[in-house]
Amino acid sequence: MSLLLQHVVIGLVVLISVLAVFRKLAPQVxxxxxxxxxxxxxxxxxxxxxxxxxxxxxPKQATGDCSDGCSTCGACGTKPPAAAKTEAMPLEFRPRAK
Known part of the structure; x- marks a missing residue:
């Protein structure tokens, strides 16, 4: 009996873990x-x-709540300004000192 219970608990833990990873990696689906x-x-x-x-x-996006930040209806106000883009710095490769 206890072995069956262990298998059920482990199966539930694995299922919950798989669902959490799926929600993280494929949120739209x-x-x-x-x-x-x-x-x-x-x-x-x-x-x-x-x-x-x-x-x-x-899902939160389906509730129409303004606190979810979906910004699809435009009623949430203005968006915060985007971070300033910095210029890319080139890589410099130097030989090792011997």
């Missing part, structure tokens, strides 16, 4: 998948706890 799951769970014929889960899964 994962946000689309979360939005699709959120829409599916938030239907009126679903149970209350499932609708609450759907609301919780909804």
């Amino acid at each position: 994962s946000n689309r998948w979360l939005a699709a799951a959120s829409i599916s769970f938030s239907r009126s014929e679903r149970a209350g706890w499932l609708r609450a889960l759907g609301q919780r899964l909804q």
Whole structure:
């Protein structure tokens, strides 16, 4: 019994790790998948706890909240000025001193 429990716990840890890496490396795809799951769970014929889960899964970009900084609607104000670009410095290769 304990071996089965160990395998289940390790499987859950690996699954959570893979999902975290996927969200970090492919944020647009994962946000689309979360939005699709959120829409599916938030239907009126679903149970209350499932609708609450759907609301919780909804990506920040889909909420329309001005604090997420998506800047798609232009209502968040002006963007901060971009950092000043510095000129590239050429590399100098010098022979080793003997």
